[in-house]
Amino acid sequence: MPANPAPAPAPRGRRREAERNDERLLVAAHEALSEVGWSVSVTEIAKRAGIGMGSFYRRYRGKVPLAQHVRVVSMERLTEAARVAADERDGWEALVRFMCDAVSAPTSTLLPLIGGILPGTPAVDEASARLHSAIDKLLERPRSEGVLRQDVGAADLVLLLVHLRTRIPGLPERIRQLRLRYLHMTLEGMRCAPSSERAALPPPCPDWQELHLLWDRRPDTRVRPDEETHEK
Amino acid sequence: MPANPAPAPAPRGRRREAERNDERLLVAAHEALSEVGWSVSVTEIAKRAGIGMGSFYRRYRGKVPLAQHVRVVSMERLTEAARVAADERDGWEALVRFMCDAVSAPTSTLLPLIGGILPGTPAVDEASARLHSAIDKLLERPRSEGVLRQDVGAADLVLLLVHLRTRIPGLPERIRQLRLRYLHMTLEGMRCAPSSERAALPPPCPDWQELHLLWDRRPDTRVRPDEETHEK
Amino acid sequence: MPANPAPAPAPRGRRREAERNDERLLVAAHEALSEVGWSVSVTEIAKRAGIGMGSFYRRYRGKVPLAQHVRVVSMERLTEAARVAADERDGWEALVRFMCDAVSAPTSTLLPLIGGILPGTPAVDEASARLHSAIDKLLERPRSEGVLRQDVGAADLVLLLVHLRTRIPGLPERIRQLRLRYLHMTLEGMRCAPSSERAALPPPCPDWQELHLLWDRRPDTRVRPDEETHEK
Amino acid sequence: MPANPAPAPAPRGRRREAERNDERLLVAAHEALSEVGWSVSVTEIAKRAGIGMGSFYRRYRGKVPLAQHVRVVSMERLTEAARVAADERDGWEALVRFMCDAVSAPTSTLLPLIGGILPGTPAVDEASARLHSAIDKLLERPRSEGVLRQDVGAADLVLLLVHLRTRIPGLPERIRQLRLRYLHMTLEGMRCAPSSERAALPPPCPDWQELHLLWDRRPDTRVRPDEETHEK
DNA sequence: GATGAATGAGTCTTCATTCAT
DNA sequence: AATGAATGAAGACTCATTCAT
Numbered sequence: 001m002p003a004n005p006a007p008a009p010a011p012r013g014r015r016r017e018a019e020r021n022d023e024r025l026l027v028a029a030h031e032a033l034s035e036v037g038w039s040v041s042v043t044e045i046a047k048r049a050g051i052g053m054g055s056f057y058r059r060y061r062g063k064v065p066l067a068q069h070v071r072v073v074s075m076e077r078l079t080e081a082a083r084v085a086a087d088e089r090d091g092w093e094a095l096v097r098f099m100c101d102a103v104s105a106p107t108s109t110l111l112p113l114i115g116g117i118l119p120g121t122p123a124v125d126e127a128s129a130r131l132h133s134a135i136d137k138l139l140e141r142p143r144s145e146g147v148l149r150q151d152v153g154a155a156d157l158v159l160l161l162v163h164l165r166t167r168i169p170g171l172p173e174r175i176r177q178l179r180l181r182y183l184h185m186t187l188e189g190m191r192c193a194p195s196s197e198r199a200a201l202p203p204p205c206p207d208w209q210e211l212h213l214l215w216d217r218r219p220d221t222r223v224r225p226d227e228e229t230h231e232k
Numbered sequence: 233m234p235a236n237p238a239p240a241p242a243p244r245g246r247r248r249e250a251e252r253n254d255e256r257l258l259v260a261a262h263e264a265l266s267e268v269g270w271s272v273s274v275t276e277i278a279k280r281a282g283i284g285m286g287s288f289y290r291r292y293r294g295k296v297p298l299a300q301h302v303r304v305v306s307m308e309r310l311t312e313a314a315r316v317a318a319d320e321r322d323g324w325e326a327l328v329r330f331m332c333d334a335v336s337a338p339t340s341t342l343l344p345l346i347g348g349i350l351p352g353t354p355a356v357d358e359a360s361a362r363l364h365s366a367i368d369k370l371l372e373r374p375r376s377e378g379v380l381r382q383d384v385g386a387a388d389l390v391l392l393l394v395h396l397r398t399r400i401p402g403l404p405e406r407i408r409q410l411r412l413r414y415l416h417m418t419l420e421g422m423r424c425a426p427s428s429e430r431a432a433l434p435p436p437c438p439d440w441q442e443l444h445l446l447w448d449r450r451p452d453t454r455v456r457p458d459e460e461t462h463e464k
Numbered sequence: 465m466p467a468n469p470a471p472a473p474a475p476r477g478r479r480r481e482a483e484r485n486d487e488r489l490l491v492a493a494h495e496a497l498s499e500v501g502w503s504v505s506v507t508e509i510a511k512r513a514g515i516g517m518g519s520f521y522r523r524y525r526g527k528v529p530l531a532q533h534v535r536v537v538s539m540e541r542l543t544e545a546a547r548v549a550a551d552e553r554d555g556w557e558a559l560v561r562f563m564c565d566a567v568s569a570p571t572s573t574l575l576p577l578i579g580g581i582l583p584g585t586p587a588v589d590e591a592s593a594r595l596h597s598a599i600d601k602l603l604e605r606p607r608s609e610g611v612l613r614q615d616v617g618a619a620d621l622v623l624l625l626v627h628l629r630t631r632i633p634g635l636p637e638r639i640r641q642l643r644l645r646y647l648h649m650t651l652e653g654m655r656c657a658p659s660s661e662r663a664a665l666p667p668p669c670p671d672w673q674e675l676h677l678l679w680d681r682r683p684d685t686r687v688r689p690d691e692e693t694h695e696k
Numbered sequence: 697m698p699a700n701p702a703p704a705p706a707p708r709g710r711r712r713e714a715e716r717n718d719e720r721l722l723v724a725a726h727e728a729l730s731e732v733g734w735s736v737s738v739t740e741i742a743k744r745a746g747i748g749m750g751s752f753y754r755r756y757r758g759k760v761p762l763a764q765h766v767r768v769v770s771m772e773r774l775t776e777a778a779r780v781a782a783d784e785r786d787g788w789e790a791l792v793r794f795m796c797d798a799v800s801a802p803t804s805t806l807l808p809l810i811g812g813i814l815p816g817t818p819a820v821d822e823a824s825a826r827l828h829s830a831i832d833k834l835l836e837r838p839r840s841e842g843v844l845r846q847d848v849g850a851a852d853l854v855l856l857l858v859h860l861r862t863r864i865p866g867l868p869e870r871i872r873q874l875r876l877r878y879l880h881m882t883l884e885g886m887r888c889a890p891s892s893e894r895a896a897l898p899p900p901c902p903d904w905q906e907l908h909l910l911w912d913r914r915p916d917t918r919v920r921p922d923e924e925t926h927e928k
Numbered sequence: 929g930a931t932g933a934a935t936g937a938g939t940c941t942t943c944a945t946t947c948a949t
Numbered sequence: 950a951a952t953g954a955a956t957g958a959a960g961a962c963t964c965a966t967t968c969a970t
Binding site: 482485515516517518519522 | 929930931932933
């Protein structure tokens with residue numbers, strides 16, 4: 001196997017169109033789910049993506065698999081954001097930057113709105129694990145530097161994002177502003193103020209496993225008991 | 233027969249049953265909307281309340297009017313909670329107690345999930361105004377005592393509640409715990425730490441009017457604005 | 465059993481109220497069915513009669529039996545009208561008077577709108593037979609006098625009434641006028657005119673605009689004109 | 697390849713099926729509304745057309761828009777009939793032929809049954825205007841020839857049709873006969889008869905028994921086979 | 929005997945999914 | 950591989966009928 005050919009030889013024609021459709025579909029789904037919520041119709045998503053219904057069902061087995069995929073991609077983008085933020089000089093600054101990115105970025109949502117509707121899948125679990133370790137790593141520095149409360153964990157950050165990304169109607173820009181406002185308010189509460197004593201936070205910090213228990217649909221909660229909910 | 237008869241002679245039979253149903257329906261609707269979201273079916277709500285579809289439609293003209301009523305009642309309960317909390321000795325304690333109540337009480341939700349779906353109504357506006365002034369009054373003491381950041385307003389508290397009451401699946405008790413956890417975290421961020429300096433919060437504090445713009449459906453946002461009975 | 469008491473000793477109290485309700489219910493049903501058609505709700509009829517649902521179902525087994533009764537009563541009133549009209553001096557005048565009465569009277573409808581919905585019953589058959597013979601008798605004189613076409617029968621008159629009483633929306637008075645107009649037009653066609661003079665048609669000819677007023681639902685006539693999403 | 701391809705290349709497959717469905721749906725709706733009245737369920741109409749519920753709602757936004765379309769098409773067919781009839785040699789014959797066509801044709805109904813239920817629409821207004829002028833033109837000749845009463849207008853003809861097309865249950869052929877019978881009767885009344893001879897009325901006079909066959913619902917037609925339909 | 933709340937089957941409408949071209 | 954028409958199960962809502970007081 002001497003010389004490998006150009007790794008991805010710039011796909012042409014049909015292939016190229018297909019890839020473009022993939023991306024457009026993903027973006028459209030993300031937007032639609034974020035704006036409207038789980039109740040957006042598949043038709044609406046397909047229309048936003050500019051493709052026909054048939055093409056949609058060629059790529060995804062249905063609405064649920066699509067949303068699962070969106071969820072995975074969102075987590076991956078968030079993971080990437082955490083890694084990028086880790087390059088900041090200051091440990092606290094890295095944390096702040098990550099959270100600001102996560103709260104502002106239009107395409108890096110956790111789609112908490114869907115929480116409880118979708119069951120967990122292997123792909124979600126893997127993406128989740130990667131996100132977990134990325135955030136954990138992000139927390140190490142500020143924690144060891146003593147600027148972050150010891151009882152704040154990685155799952156706290158995720159849950160916080162879930163709360164902050166609650167769908168609220170309004171102009172996108174204004175909503176972004178408000179999210180940043182409350183993010184900073186909460187970050188203040190997470191910080192170890194050097195001089196002032198802090199009351200202990202009520203219950204134990206959730207761990208990663210519990211997050212899954214919280215936002216994956218439990219088997220007995222299923223809407224349609226025999227519904228197939230696989231990937232793609 | 234000297235005294236007057238009991239003014240409201242404790243209704244009996246059907247009448248009594250009707251009243252009980254009223255309450256059960258309200259509670260059921262609140263729960264169902266909180267847990268499942270706007271997409272709960274009316275059938276589901278009626279089932280939870282233990283009444284038939286017809287009885288539901290005897291009391292409310294539809295799903296929307298029901299949700300409006302739930303919204304109003306929720307606000308009124310919240311208003312009442314604010315008044316009760318105001319009796320606390322300490323200003324800060326009063327604020328904390330109110331927020332804890334609001335976040336924990338099973339029946340005092342703002343139902344932010346419905347935000348943007350329902351249009352405003354006179355009754356909502358009035359309940360909203362009452363809630364506003366009750367919270368405003370609650371903020372006076374801690375603000376003048378200097379334990380509350382000056383740039384925190386009444387609308388901030390409401391939006392915070394909206395965020396904290398984001399629908400999250402899980403055991404009710406555990407969810408309550410987590411909400412309290414993040415509530416305290418944020419309250420820490422709202423407090424004026426006497427010694428340490430605070431970074432300014434990003435954007436201006438939202439005022440009450442803006443809240444309505446955020447969570448009432450605007451007329452032009454209607455799904456099908458001018459639907460009439462035209463051709464085809 | 466020596467002397468029988470006054471045959472109908474002017475019923476009192478409950479009994480009297482019941483009779484009054486009977487009449488009110490009959491009138492209300494007649495009106496409602498005439499105005500709205502078969503689709504009027506039983507609730508609406510009961511409301512117009514000012515009685516509760518229970519009282520309605522005490523008297524009639526349901527909507528269908530009620531309509532049957534209304535139908536029978538209508539036929540009886542029509543039969544009576546035919547007998548009264550027979551007293552006219554002129555045979556042709558008697559016929560005309562009967563038809564005018566039948567077309568105008570608010571309570572003597574054949575309720576053709578219900579035609580085809582209700583099955584026959586013995587009571588209907590009997591009332592029908594009586595009406596038949598009354599009309600037959602009414603036709604004898606003009607027929608023998610040679611002013612009525614020989615090939616016109618009693619059933620023709622009834623079918624004509626059915627056609628003329630087609631439910632048409634509009635002001636009651638205007639509708640009455642139009643019915644008389646077409647009645648006279650048709651009577652002309654039924655007459656054996658030895659000479660050719662013609663009586664003028666009663667009301668002015670409707671113009672095209674009026675047709676729309678008649679059969680288009682006017683915006684302000686909407687069943688629920690301003691239905692919006694209010695409280696309860 | 698000199699010539700241009702077939703402008704409308706006779707659509708194939710799904711496209712073709714869709715067109716066929718359009719026509720079938722229109723016919724089915726017409727029939728169902730004529731026979732049953734406004735209360736026919738959409739399900740029934742779809743079933744008659746041999747299509748699913750969804751396909752129905754793909755084409756029309758609901759029952760009302762469908763009926764509006766049917767109404768417009770009916771008027772257009774009627775207009776066309778008036779234009780065709782105008783080619784008759786004799787002015788009176790043209791009028792008679794038009795009315796006979798209008799009363800007999802299975803697809804050219806004014807659907808008076810729907811009158812008052814549907815609001816006007818631009819399309820209805822336009823179709824209406826065209827029908828108006830077509831009938832007006834049809835009346836010119838007989839009126840100027842002095843064989844038509846001067847006080848008969850175009851709207852009279854339409855209202856007459858409305859009356860004559862009153863829904864009456866029975867065998868289609870028999871109903872057609874009866875309609876023609878009363879049409880001719882009325883036409884006699886519309887004619888200026890200088891001499892007094894009269895044409896014989898077409899079909900034999902219906903007898904009393906037949907009336908019942910016409911307007912009583914037949915047992916096998918019952919909506920709910922076991923429905924009790926007794927007196928009181 | 930009167931009342932009106934409760935019931936649930938039926939109607940209109942939507943939307944996720946399939947399938948023939 | 951793309952398209953969009955067809956499908957039918959499910960949801961919101963109505964109304965004839967029953968029943969407990």
